[in-house]
Amino acid sequence: MxxxxxxxxxxxxxxxxxxxxxxxxxxxxxxxxxxxxxxxxxxxxxxxxxxxxxxxxxxxxMDDKKAMLIEKIKIVITEMVHYNDELPKVNFSEYLSNIMGYDYTYLANIFSEVKGITIEHYIISHKIERVKELLIYDELNLTEISYKMNYSSVSHLSSQFKKVTGLTPTFFKNLKDKKRTSLENM
Structure with a gap:
């Protein structure tokens, strides 16, 4: 069971x-x-x-079927972004659809209905939290982080980072008190 x-x-x-x-x-x-x-x-x-x-x-x-499906989606995204060495090279929609065994449109509609945000925004939030973590560890430079997180370029990563956090990755890296959102609160 x-x-x-x-x-x-x-x-x-x-x-x-x-x-x-x-x-x-x-x-x-x-x-x-x-x-x-x-x-x-x-x-x-x-x-x-x-x-x-x-x-x-x-x-x-959990008992509710929709809630269980949403939780599975969140788990797949969390594992994909935070616990894999590299993100998959396929589209996230294709990846989720293959893992979950459902049409992506169905998953996206249910997720948006229940969570109030799109799967894409949820993935971006997780990716930015992972980027923050990698910046804090200071083991990889921005180019390496961009590649690891499957961004098309450093400028794409930087603009998405700034859009989500209001800061540039470099400014964030230089902050003394680095603020990260815990996975439990996402």
Whole structure:
């Protein structure tokens, strides 16, 4: 049985879910960002208890089909942008459609309806947060970051960065108190 869990964005979240499942005597085969595969059928009492315990940790057990689909989209984008060494070289729409097994137009319409922003803007927000992270680490120059994040040029990256943050990448890099949005808040 698959359980869908909202706001899972880190390894720590996966550890919390594993611990809560163990506490309820549930055996899992897989716990990934956004879901857990369990061997048993969960009882209503276990579901209520799990929902309550996850809520205390800032996570949410989901029941609604649209919400589950939105969460899957967010997870695919988060993994694609933050946990891959390089972004895919295909269009994001094609990538999402292939991974999700749905027509991109359908995914985009549901995402916009529920989240109030387009998938494209959501991806751009994540890419800019990743760029900020790479700038803070100071291991790559702007050209290398541009290539890694699959921008057509440094100027495209710079203009998108400025449009989202109001700052140039260089100005951001030189700031003493660097502000990043945590993945949990995106």
């Amino acid at each position: 698959k359980l869908y869990i909202k706001y899972m964005v880190s390894l720590r979240c996966k550890m919390v879910v594993k611990e809560e499942l163990k506490n309820l005597g549930l055996h899992f085969t897989c716990v990934e960002l956004g879901f857990a595969d369990i061997l048993e059928t969960i009882t209503e009492e276990q579901r209520i208890e799990l929902k309550k315990n996850l809520s205390l940790c800032g996570l949410e057990l």
